[in-house]
Amino acid sequence: MKKMISLLLFLILISPVYSQKRAFTLDDIYRVKSVGSPLLSPDGNQIIYSVSQFDMKKGSSQTSLFIMDSNGDNKLKLNPEGEAWYSPVFSPDAKFLYFISYKDGNSTLYKYEFDSKTVSVVTSFFMGVNDPVISPDGKKIAFTSKVYPECGENDDCNKQNFESFGEGPIHAHMSDKLFFRHWTEYEDDLYSHIFLLDLNDNKISDITPGEFHSPIFMLGGGVGFNFSADSKNLVFASNREKDQVSTTNSDLWMIDLQGKNLKNLTQPNKAWDGHPIFSPDGKYLAYRMQTVPGYESDKFRIALYELSSGIIKVISDAFDNWVTDIIWAPDSKSIYFTGEVQSVNPLFRIDINTLKIEEIISKKYVGGFTLSPDGKTVFYNYRLNHLPAEIYSLDLASGTHKQLTFENKQITEEVDFRPVEHHWVDGANGKKVDVLLVKPHGFDPNKKYPLIVNIHGGPQSQWADAFRGDNQLYAGYGYVFAMPNPHGSTGYGQEYTAAISGDYTGKVVEDIHKVTDYLESLPYIDKERVGAMGWSFGGYMVNWLQATTTRYKCFASMMGLYNLKSFYGTTEELWFPEWDLKGTPWNSALYTVDSPSEHVKKFATPTLIVTGERDYRVSYNQSLEYFTALQKMGVDSRIIVFDNDGHWPSHTKSMPLYYNAHLEWFHKYLGGEKAPYDSKKMVRNKY
Numbered sequence: 001m002k003k004m005i006s007l008l009l010f011l012i013l014i015s016p017v018y019s020q021k022r023a024f025t026l027d028d029i030y031r032v033k034s035v036g037s038p039l040l041s042p043d044g045n046q047i048i049y050s051v052s053q054f055d056m057k058k059g060s061s062q063t064s065l066f067i068m069d070s071n072g073d074n075k076l077k078l079n080p081e082g083e084a085w086y087s088p089v090f091s092p093d094a095k096f097l098y099f100i101s102y103k104d105g106n107s108t109l110y111k112y113e114f115d116s117k118t119v120s121v122v123t124s125f126f127m128g129v130n131d132p133v134i135s136p137d138g139k140k141i142a143f144t145s146k147v148y149p150e151c152g153e154n155d156d157c158n159k160q161n162f163e164s165f166g167e168g169p170i171h172a173h174m175s176d177k178l179f180f181r182h183w184t185e186y187e188d189d190l191y192s193h194i195f196l197l198d199l200n201d202n203k204i205s206d207i208t209p210g211e212f213h214s215p216i217f218m219l220g221g222g223v224g225f226n227f228s229a230d231s232k233n234l235v236f237a238s239n240r241e242k243d244q245v246s247t248t249n250s251d252l253w254m255i256d257l258q259g260k261n262l263k264n265l266t267q268p269n270k271a272w273d274g275h276p277i278f279s280p281d282g283k284y285l286a287y288r289m290q291t292v293p294g295y296e297s298d299k300f301r302i303a304l305y306e307l308s309s310g311i312i313k314v315i316s317d318a319f320d321n322w323v324t325d326i327i328w329a330p331d332s333k334s335i336y337f338t339g340e341v342q343s344v345n346p347l348f349r350i351d352i353n354t355l356k357i358e359e360i361i362s363k364k365y366v367g368g369f370t371l372s373p374d375g376k377t378v379f380y381n382y383r384l385n386h387l388p389a390e391i392y393s394l395d396l397a398s399g400t401h402k403q404l405t406f407e408n409k410q411i412t413e414e415v416d417f418r419p420v421e422h423h424w425v426d427g428a429n430g431k432k433v434d435v436l437l438v439k440p441h442g443f444d445p446n447k448k449y450p451l452i453v454n455i456h457g458g459p460q461s462q463w464a465d466a467f468r469g470d471n472q473l474y475a476g477y478g479y480v481f482a483m484p485n486p487h488g489s490t491g492y493g494q495e496y497t498a499a500i501s502g503d504y505t506g507k508v509v510e511d512i513h514k515v516t517d518y519l520e521s522l523p524y525i526d527k528e529r530v531g532a533m534g535w536s537f538g539g540y541m542v543n544w545l546q547a548t549t550t551r552y553k554c555f556a557s558m559m560g561l562y563n564l565k566s567f568y569g570t571t572e573e574l575w576f577p578e579w580d581l582k583g584t585p586w587n588s589a590l591y592t593v594d595s596p597s598e599h600v601k602k603f604a605t606p607t608l609i610v611t612g613e614r615d616y617r618v619s620y621n622q623s624l625e626y627f628t629a630l631q632k633m634g635v636d637s638r639i640i641v642f643d644n645d646g647h648w649p650s651h652t653k654s655m656p657l658y659y660n661a662h663l664e665w666f667h668k669y670l671g672g673e674k675a676p677y678d679s680k681k682m683v684r685n686k687y
Contacts, residue, residue, distance in 0.1 A: 021415060022415060023477070024476030037381055038380065040372065045070055050063055059652045061652050065078045078097070092136060098132055098134065107130055108124045122141075127158050144194055144225075146193075173188060179245040183572075184646030195207065196257065213238065232257055233254050246294070250272045251267060251273055252266045252273050253265065269312075274288055274289075284304050284352070285304070286335055289301050299321070299322060299494040300323045301314050301317065301323060302337060319357060321494070324340060333351065342491050343463060343464050345466075367383070369381075384467065385420045386417040387467060391404045420436040425514055426514060427514050427515070433515055439480055449480045451527075452474055452482065453533070459500050460489075460497050478673045482515070482519055484515045505544055505594045529553060529669075536647065546602075547599035550604055554606045559615055559618045563596075564594060565592070568584065569585075607626075609627050609638065610640045610642075612642040615645070623639060656682065660675050
């Protein structure tokens with residue numbers, strides 16, 4: 001009895017400690033450190049990882065590179081203060097670290113010697129050195145650079161072509177074919193090529209000449225090329241179809257580094273092939289593949305190419321979600337992979353012979369991961385909504401997880417990071433919609449709170465149980481924040497993902513309304529104070545809601561599609577609308593039937609619009625058209641145009657205004673807490 005009383009007294013005494021955590025603020029977004037994926041040394045003894053810190057007021061960031069023992073001890077910063085090192089690569093003997101630095105104004109390859117702790121230049125290239133990959137024998141480094149195809153490795157030729165004509169630069173872009181700009185950049189006759197650096201004589205050679213991107217651009221990064229186990233060959237992903245703008249047919253090409261013979265390994269597949277990784281025993285090439293030509297959101301599978309026979313076998317069909325990343329086990333008998341499943345990104349292992357799939361790390365959003373040389377330990381980073389990323393290890397024999405880094409310990413102990421709740425709501429066709437719900441700081445079930453429904457972009461993507469600034473920001477300022485994964489979302493089976501193509505205003509709209517109905521029925525939601533927001537396709541979705549309902553008190557539309565006909569004419573990756581809208585504006589009625597611009601006379605809901613002038617995916621003209629219509633209809637509206645940003649504005653230079661402007665808008669119409677800054681003053685660079 002005395003022990004029970006003592007325990008109760010102890011709990012009473014410590015309970016205020018937990019309630020003393022303060023609410024998350026806009027400033028806190030920039031106090032969270034970004035912890036990169038672990039890079040394990042070849043001997044398995046040390047880990048290198050990056051940590052990025054941000055300064056909101058200065059609009060700047062600083063990335064540091066750290067090394068520690070594989071048990072988390074003896075942490076040491078490698079790069080000097082004020083100098084960032086990127087893309088670290090160990091030499092196979094673990095004596096050197098190769099990395100990229102911009103300290104001389106260009107991306108240059110450097111070498112750090114662990115014994116002497118000295119740094120030296122390995123090679124410089126006028127067009128820059130990027131994405132270094134070292135051969136298994138340690139004698140070669142492959143890297144990428146955008147060059148003029150007629151120049152290749154000729155530095156002087158590239159420099160002469162790059163320099164301006166006459167006394168000053170002519171600010172223009174010229175092209176004779178489509179796909180002349182992508183995301184935020186104009187191509188300007190430059191192509192990404194792979195270069196081979198011989199470490200014996202420092203000779204550089206262009207091994208992927210021609211007017212093709214090699215490797216292809218992959219959103220989010222990833223492995224685009226790799227050496228074979230014997231270092232004699234290199235495989236890379238490249239799309240060499242004539243109609244680049246309307247095809248997703250990336251193939252895997254293998255080049256013999258001695259004879260320079262080139263072979264297309266995946267020619268029979270007219271869909272996407274990429275992310276090549278050779279097995280340690282040299283027998284197989286594993287890669288990710290899709291099977292539906294022109295469909296960028298087809299399921300990503302794991303395929304094996306047997307090098308001796310050329311036989312291709314898909315081994316992951318039993319996994320009905322997208323495979324996101326793959327690595328080989330050291331014994332070449334299995335492959336570890338991550339894949340999106342119901343808002344998280346677990347780690348799995350598949351036996352390449354039995355095809356048995358095991359879940360190794362569950363209920364976590366796993367980012368980068370690697371294996372120890374003996375295959376007994378997994379090193380990985382992960383995050384959840386209430387946990388910023390850190391690095392951990394997993395002993396596969398015991399199942400024991402150990403946290404190795406604590407970069408965000410101080411802020412998570414001080415600030416209330418809110419977890420998500422999963423609410424499953426009946427949606428279209430009887431399917432359950434997973435809704436990630438974040439309740440506000442100091443939540444009281446007896447109070448009424450304003451609600452923000454955030455609709456994700458893609459549309460083939462998912463809201464994840466993974467730390468994001470938005471997810472904590474609105475909860476910190478007094479809102480219930482809901483993130484539904486309606487039809488079209490990944491992580492709930494490929495049939496669910498594919499259901500949105502050709503049906504932008506059907507099942508997904510029904511899902512959103514049913515989710516809002518459910519949320520408004522919750523006792524702590526003030527159904528008179530409900531708003532909606534969305535980015536990209538999510539922006540399109542709130543634009544469509546603008547055209548079809550007045551149930552929401554306000555909207556925020558970011559980088560959203562508005563006029564589907566003009567969207568087609570101003571975007572760059574035409575395979576996307578041609579698949580999802582089932583053709584072109586002159587042969588598919590969906591560009592008219594599903595376009596919010598056809599319903600201007602119904603517009604009535606106040607709207608904040610955000611866009612970027614360098615957004616070539618969803619041209620900022622979409623937002624200008626939308627804003628003009630709202631203003632002419634007398635609807636309260638505000639537009640923010642970022643001068644130098646594309647589809648994703650700069651985290652440090654632009655997003656502070658983005659966040660603050662949203663808080664102002666929602667405060668005005670939903671009554672949440674006041675924004676910390678004045679957005680007009682922020683535009684004038686005054687905090």
